[in-house]
Amino acid sequence: MGEIIYENQLAYISSLRHETNELILELEAFAKEKRVPILDWLSAELLVNLIVSHKPKRVLEIGTAIGYSTIKIASYLSKRGNIHTIEKSSDNILIANENFQKSGLIEKIRLYEGDALSIMPQLKKKYDFIFLDADKEDYEELLDYSIMLLNKRGILFVDNLLWHGHAAAQRVPPAYKNSTEQIRKFNKKFMQHPKLKSSILPVGDGIGLGVRL
Numbered sequence: 001m002g003e004i005i006y007e008n009q010l011a012y013i014s015s016l017r018h019e020t021n022e023l024i025l026e027l028e029a030f031a032k033e034k035r036v037p038i039l040d041w042l043s044a045e046l047l048v049n050l051i052v053s054h055k056p057k058r059v060l061e062i063g064t065a066i067g068y069s070t071i072k073i074a075s076y077l078s079k080r081g082n083i084h085t086i087e088k089s090s091d092n093i094l095i096a097n098e099n100f101q102k103s104g105l106i107e108k109i110r111l112y113e114g115d116a117l118s119i120m121p122q123l124k125k126k127y128d129f130i131f132l133d134a135d136k137e138d139y140e141e142l143l144d145y146s147i148m149l150l151n152k153r154g155i156l157f158v159d160n161l162l163w164h165g166h167a168a169a170q171r172v173p174p175a176y177k178n179s180t181e182q183i184r185k186f187n188k189k190f191m192q193h194p195k196l197k198s199s200i201l202p203v204g205d206g207i208g209l210g211v212r213l
Contacts, residue, residue, distance in 0.1 A: 023102055027068045038068040040204030051076045056128035061085040062116045063134035067096035074105040082108050086116045120145040133159040136179045139186040147195050150212040161187055162206025
């Protein structure tokens with residue numbers, strides 16, 4: 001399955017990009033070289049714009065990876081804003097912590113180490129913005145916890161809802177069949193959830209955007 005937007009359109013948009021943060025560019029290069037899945041840069045721009053416009057004080061990220069999107073978010077939070085991020089991979093945790101130190105934003109970031117399905121039920125305070133980008137088999141259950149932890153009018157931002165184009169495909173490669181079915185089930189639940197005003201946007205790998213009612 002190819003890209004979900006035309007290559008010439010993406011190339012044109014990319015030519016207009018103005019990213020000056022050297023650490024961000026370094027992390028993008030690292031992720032590409034090591035094949036670490038991080039948020040597509042175009043989706044990251046949308047994420048940042050929502051942070052700037054919504055001005056959340058408390059942000060929760062489910063799936064830290066190497067800390068790319070964590071740093072993007074923290075860079076645009078207010079002085080009193082903070083982000084909590086959850087990661088279970090010990091390798092990713094080590095790299096993310098190193099990147100947080102490099103960013104100079106460590107005071108705004110708290111990293112929870114472990115499985116989000118175990119950590120989220122223990123969190124007491126609610127959040128103004130939640131970014132979900134974790135294991136796809138956990139998406140449905142993580143959605144339930146996210147809605148419980150999201151303040152009214154809070155934003156839920158979800159990555160990979162078009163799943164490399166497979167979510168809309170009639171034929172899916174065997175290696176993607178299970179994950180594609182999980183994404184399709186999640187999408188129905190996400191779009192029909194009575195506590196969310198939801199949309200799926202054809203940005204990056206498909207962005208889910210929900211507002212807590």
